[in-house]
Amino acid sequence: MSTTPENPTPETLLHDQLLERIRERACGYDRDNAFFTEDLAELSEAGYLRALVPTELGGLGWSFADAVRGQMRLAAAAPATALAVNMHLVWTGVAKVLRDRGDDTLDFVLREAGAGEIFGFGISEAGNDLMLFGSRTVAEPQAGGGYRYTGRKIFTSLSPAWTRLGTMGLDTASDDAPKIVYGFIDREDPDVRSLDDWDTMGMRASQSRTTVLDGAFAAADRIVRRLDPGPNADPLIFGIFANFELLLASVYAGIGDRALELAVAAAHRRTSMKNGGAALSQDPDIRWRIADAALAQEAITPQLLAIARDLDELVDHGSFWFAKLVGVKVRATETAKHVVDQAVRVSGGSSYFAGSELGRLYRDVLAGIFHPSDDESAHSTVANAWLGPLES
Template identity: 60%
Template structure:
């Protein structure tokens, strides 16, 4: 089920180029999506399909709103597994609250398994957080921000504390500038935390430092990786569509005015792009359905999830490049939609898990951890 009717999607598409050009947040898109009920909880399978569709019309809007659906998806994963401690997130999302994630930190390649942010215990189970988070998508508009930090109050047993800030809490503010190559409308500023306090009833988890089998961590990874992959699949969908249109319109002087769509090399390139792209849907959707149905892939889960995300990003860039080649020099113009799609697709390289981490995860699943050299 989707709240994304074609009229809404077409309006969103008309604004995408302006948001990119002006480096501006997608305020109008967010207002319309909220009014359409798109912030409400949905299954991961529905989210994968819906986010792919939205990205076909406005990739940066889809990537930004993705972070909201990741947080809400975590609460849904826990609920489906009998843990109702974060059901308040599902209720808030149904009421139109906007969630974001403040997870990434400069120089922290441990991602969720360690943190440079300091979490300090306070009274009555509260914690205060001090540190800086980078790439906080939805920075101008979030009303709830998921963060985590490291508690070293017991040096022998350090822990990672996960919780959710509300916008009106003191001790946080956006910092730095946001002028990236692509995905500009996400407005993913850094967030400075200066003793921001989260009360006990908004602390989601306290976990040991390092990898964790906790369903909360699984919820973050599964929702993030599959929804991210869907956004990049949507970019590829639109690029292929534009490539096909260009092939039908372009003609060749050398070949007596024949359309490029009749050229065997062009036909092969577009067919090859479509064959590659067509396999993404079953991969992303089947894994999302497995998450929803509480299927058990055991130790292979993370291999499957990082593989799906990595492949979606690689396929997206490849399809966009093919569409640009088929479309000719006009696609190199900065105002051409394919030019924007190319810049947006490059952002996929920087989302966790990066290619190095993904390949390490898959290799460890296949071969075990590397042997220590003597």
């Protein structure tokens, strides 16, 4: 990909000056539990939200490998900003997965994202461990093929800013019910409410609030799938799963990268009175911790990029696709936790202060354990891929 203003790479679009401004704002957003309004404006102006939209539809035409590199860079500057932007990129990525495979179902997402619309991800529900394979939200069929959704969606990142919300619910009323119905609703719908209930340990700027649907309407041309509940081989499910896991892993890989940088800087900055004022970079124990973190962290990026390239190149991993995707998510999040922990130990008590960047990374990285697929679900998926399903 050439480096021109019309066709930027992740490194030229997310240039160092832009990322430094984003990094400088992150502490204030975290302290004030505020949405990343200025970050979003700069990223939108730069075209970052159009990264995965084809050039002919007004986008940058990036590959998934490009998006991985971009999200790692952004997360190293401001994890909460990257995590929230992820949810928009997921939907444009799903649309790209389908379009690359000859399915134009979500081309309207690409067209509208290319025109500046922002997509939210309204899928998660409290107590729903079935995730994509079941729903507590009611999807009520309407005359003409539309649906009204009634339920609560949690962890809706970009809550103050999304203009379109991709969601799903369970239709139990149609003749062929039950069906999981996926559709898109508009921000202007009077039957959509966003609660001001986001007050968390970390990832605060994402403002991933609860969304209440009180009969929110998705028109017939915005209903994109009606699927049987339970595991499903539909390309939409694959697209959601692939993009969510891959882009999520990229965010946490970026956190790990930044934590390692901060640990190295701290080792050079801090000194030891026991060793006559020598820098801690000369202490064997500190050197071991940084080497341990680096050994773990350096394995993540090559795997992320390999899986992204396979997605770009339509590689057929068959039943192992889901195992690979959950594997990279778990490895990226668990590695990031380990690297941040080592960095905190290297940096000392200063990282315990609320305004410390490393202290914020320590809080932000914990969110990784809550995103699907969790550790238990991932192990089940991998076991099924290698051993087959449990015998009944």
